[in-house]
Amino acid sequence: MKNENIRIRHVIQRSLDIVLPLTMMYMFYIILHGHLSPGGGFQGGVLVVGVILMLYFANGYTTTARTLSFDLLHEAEGVASVAYVALAMMGIAAGAQFCENILYQSGNIGDLYSGGTIFWMNLTVGIKVITGIGSITLLMLSIVNQKN
Amino acid sequence: MKKFLTFVSLAVILFAGIMAAVRMAQMPRTYEGQNATVPVVILQQSPDSYNDSTADGAAAVIVQQNLAKTHAVNDVTSVVFDFRGYDTMGEAFILITAVAGSAVILFSKKAGKGDKKDEE
Amino acid sequence: MILLNYLASFFLITLGLYCIVVKHDLLKSVIGLSIVDYGVNLLIITVGFNPGGTAPIFTFGELNPETFFVDPIPQALTLTSIVIGACVTAMSLSLVIKLKEMYGTTDTHEIRRLRG
Numbered sequence: 001m002k003n004e005n006i007r008i009r010h011v012i013q014r015s016l017d018i019v020l021p022l023t024m025m026y027m028f029y030i031i032l033h034g035h036l037s038p039g040g041g042f043q044g045g046v047l048v049v050g051v052i053l054m055l056y057f058a059n060g061y062t063t064t065a066r067t068l069s070f071d072l073l074h075e076a077e078g079v080a081s082v083a084y085v086a087l088a089m090m091g092i093a094a095g096a097q098f099c100e101n102i103l104y105q106s107g108n109i110g111d112l113y114s115g116g117t118i119f120w121m122n123l124t125v126g127i128k129v130i131t132g133i134g135s136i137t138l139l140m141l142s143i144v145n146q147k148n
Numbered sequence: 149m150k151k152f153l154t155f156v157s158l159a160v161i162l163f164a165g166i167m168a169a170v171r172m173a174q175m176p177r178t179y180e181g182q183n184a185t186v187p188v189v190i191l192q193q194s195p196d197s198y199n200d201s202t203a204d205g206a207a208a209v210i211v212q213q214n215l216a217k218t219h220a221v222n223d224v225t226s227v228v229f230d231f232r233g234y235d236t237m238g239e240a241f242i243l244i245t246a247v248a249g250s251a252v253i254l255f256s257k258k259a260g261k262g263d264k265k266d267e268e
Numbered sequence: 269m270i271l272l273n274y275l276a277s278f279f280l281i282t283l284g285l286y287c288i289v290v291k292h293d294l295l296k297s298v299i300g301l302s303i304v305d306y307g308v309n310l311l312i313i314t315v316g317f318n319p320g321g322t323a324p325i326f327t328f329g330e331l332n333p334e335t336f337f338v339d340p341i342p343q344a345l346t347l348t349s350i351v352i353g354a355c356v357t358a359m360s361l362s363l364v365i366k367l368k369e370m371y372g373t374t375d376t377h378e379i380r381r382l383r384g
Binding site: 179235236 | 270274275277278279285286316317324325328331332333335336337338339340341343344345347348351352358359363365
């Protein structure tokens, strides 16, 4: 019995070692290309649940809680939230509306860095969704693993 | 008696929904793309030649002015982050509230029950 | 085609209401709450559809002189609504976890009788 369990665990670990970096790369690709193709911050940030579940299946709960601790995710969510409001207030400081695109002359149409404030807002909202939904998933996983 | 009333009221709601669906499918569309003043192919080559003097709603104005005001190719992203960025700020606020509410509900320590998050 | 979408969305809303009211298991009520959200999202998207139009993205090399766009504003409002539905589901599920810890069962007929 013990040898079979070790063999199954080894298969899961080795196969998730290949799939996990591809999933994270795909998540950042969808977030960064939000102004060129269907995508953006919200759609790309939902893939974080797959990343956390893959880490949990391969390594157990203690390693996952040490890699992505709840305090680190909570601070990152606050920083991203303040950054979004600061980017939106740049329009008022220059005399325009609330979320106006001030830096819209940077780059030609169709480049990767061409949206102005839309590019930075995509990144900020992507980080916010990643850390927020990751925190909720980690909380529920810790309830499953507590020993009564 | 209670079950009979429940099913009758659900059937009334379903019947009203079917009548509303049939009526809504016959109404005119909210944005007629065929009557655009400057066609979409010409807008892509020269973004500054838009014409929104005879617009019949906000969607017509947004489709004409999008490439000239924000050099973003995606219309939906520019609506979410630039033309209606206030709603996105409210949605970010809801995400923080959900995380904080879940943490408070799941980790409130009662006498003898509950579990703090730094125990194993 | 549009009539089929409208009928499906109203059917989903009624099915969700039935699951909330009639079922006496807490987890099935939470699933019904989510189904109402999905039905309303489908309704909002179908309002801004024009038969024959394409997605409102100025892609390079795929536009003809006779393409026209659909309405981009209802799609932007649906994005926010989807995230709100997910957050409501997360918080109600954490309430169900807490109830199961305190009472030992998720049957609403039993919970009404036990007190603390």
